[in-house]
Amino acid sequence: MLFSQNDEKVPECGIQYIPERLHRNSRPLIEEFEVGECLYMRCKPEFADNPYKNISIAELSHNRAGLSIDILCNPDDVLYSIKHDEPFEKYEDKEVCTLEIKSLTPNNRYKKTFTQEKNGEVYTGEIELLHDPELCMYPHSIFRVWLNGEKITMDNFSKTIGKLNVIKTQLKEELASMVRRRQVHQEETPLEKT
Amino acid sequence: MSNLINHIKLKAELSQSKEFGSAYEKVLQGGDSKSFSSPIIDDVSGLLNYILIKYDGLTGFQKNMLANIFDEFQNVHKTIDPKRLRSFEHYFNDDNELLLFRETENGLINIIINPDECAAFSFIPNNSEEQRQLYFIYPEGDFETLTYNFFSH
Numbered sequence: 352m353l354f355s356q357n358d359e360k361v362p363e364c365g366i367q368y369i370p371e372r373l374h375r376n377s378r379p380l381i382e383e384f385e386v387g388e389c390l391y392m393r394c395k396p397e398f399a400d401n402p403y404k405n406i407s408i409a410e411l412s413h414n415r416a417g418l419s420i421d422i423l424c425n426p427d428d429v430l431y432s433i434k435h436d437e438p439f440e441k442y443e444d445k446e447v448c449t450l451e452i453k454s455l456t457p458n459n460r461y462k463k464t465f466t467q468e469k470n471g472e473v474y475t476g477e478i479e480l481l482h483d484p485e486l487c488m489y490p491h492s493i494f495r496v497w498l499n500g501e502k503i504t505m506d507n508f509s510k511t512i513g514k515l516n517v518i519k520t521q522l523k524e525e526l527a528s529m530v531r532r533r534q535v536h537q538e539e540t541p542l543e544k545t
Numbered sequence: 546m547s548n549l550i551n552h553i554k555l556k557a558e559l560s561q562s563k564e565f566g567s568a569y570e571k572v573l574q575g576g577d578s579k580s581f582s583s584p585i586i587d588d589v590s591g592l593l594n595y596i597l598i599k600y601d602g603l604t605g606f607q608k609n610m611l612a613n614i615f616d617e618f619q620n621v622h623k624t625i626d627p628k629r630l631r632s633f634e635h636y637f638n639d640d641n642e643l644l645l646f647r648e649t650e651n652g653l654i655n656i657i658i659n660p661d662e663c664a665a666f667s668f669i670p671n672n673s674e675e676q677r678q679l680y681f682i683y684p685e686g687d688f689e690t691l692t693y694n695f696f697s698h
Contacts, residue, residue, distance in 0.1 A: 519640075520663075520681070524669075524677070541676065542679075
């Protein structure tokens, strides 16, 4: 049992097969990322072939490797299942897709904004890379998508960003490029060629 | 239209063969995402019909955009290089987007036809030094340039 500095009980990982080194154990959120840091995604083998086939804007979990002074995980740790309702330890049908961070904002983040005007209204979509530690997976991170400040999930996708095809496609293109080229670029944007 | 009817009729007849019916079924179904390789599809209208039959969830918008695109593909087939049309694949994803895509030594090229509003052209080059391309096309847009971009990479 873990205790905080105030002697309060701290939640622990209850999944036995997850190595102790991956447990959060009260470790802090790391807001910054690092150029050269790797992100490890769990992918179906055909996913990287043409990511447009099944890329999801609403669900982009992965593990971060960690800052160079404190590596958090091995690449294949992302294959562990941390869901209590899944009857297996590892995703045997998936492979690890490694993305390298090539550029970030001046405060060492990744965040991009896309806009679309439709029916007289302006919509703003944002995608942001966030460290999102889980009890049993401290390196867990996510690409979070927002529309006009609302977090996009699998439940609300079709009613929100699903109806804005320009923003949706821009976000998918950004993500597809990452997976295809195995790189995360804050500074790079596509050429809008006509 | 006659191509479509003949396709359905031929498929039904071949599938009824006692000895080879299952083999013909496999060839004619084409799989989840296959290139333009069916032996009975030998023209552009045949391929368009094949896609329209295979993906019966397409919206009216998607069918219209597809028709516009294939009008230009017809020009490629007739005037430039009929083999070019054999170089692309198609897929209908869980977001109801119809993809026409090619993978070449230069990179991945997609035409993404959304359920409504617009289609998009995407080129993701293999060389990370080369810039990605993304633009949107609407029903009254320039499909000739779109087709050129799709086959030129």
